[in-house]
Amino acid sequence: MSEENTYFRLKQTDYDGQFTYSKPVYVKCNEKINLTAIYPNPATDEIFVKYQSKNQEVVGYIINVIGERVKSFNNNSDNNLLNISIADLPKGLYHVILMSTRTGEFISSAKFIKK
Numbered sequence: 001m002s003e004e005n006t007y008f009r010l011k012q013t014d015y016d017g018q019f020t021y022s023k024p025v026y027v028k029c030n031e032k033i034n035l036t037a038i039y040p041n042p043a044t045d046e047i048f049v050k051y052q053s054k055n056q057e058v059v060g061y062i063i064n065v066i067g068e069r070v071k072s073f074n075n076n077s078d079n080n081l082l083n084i085s086i087a088d089l090p091k092g093l094y095h096v097i098l099m100s101t102r103t104g105e106f107i108s109s110a111k112f113i114k115k
Helices: none
Strands: 005-008 011-013 019-021 025-028 033-039 046-053 058-063 069-075 081-085 092-100 106-114
Touching (some): 033 092, 046 058, 046 092, 058 081
Antiparallel strands (some): 011 019, 033 046, 046 081, 058 069, 058 092, 092 106
16 A cells, blocks of 8 residues: 555444444555455455565554454564464454554555455
């Protein structure tokens, strides 16, 4: 992911059809780390998260579809391939988010399916 400025906001829809939007949140993507692959996708027991890095340590989170953080992981080595167990997660769609441990900035994200 190249460096770019991105704004996100959430839309919450109630059971009666009414909805509200959250305030926009600014996210600056960092070009020094790039999530390049998540495989296998869909997955059952584990995923591999591959990323490119210029000697930065990363922390990652797996987020479910309702925005809950269901798993955390980090990589303090020079290996840019993470092996993450997902056997304990229920079936569904998830997001992997990588952040810089040094700056705390959002770096990159990708989706995967647990089957």
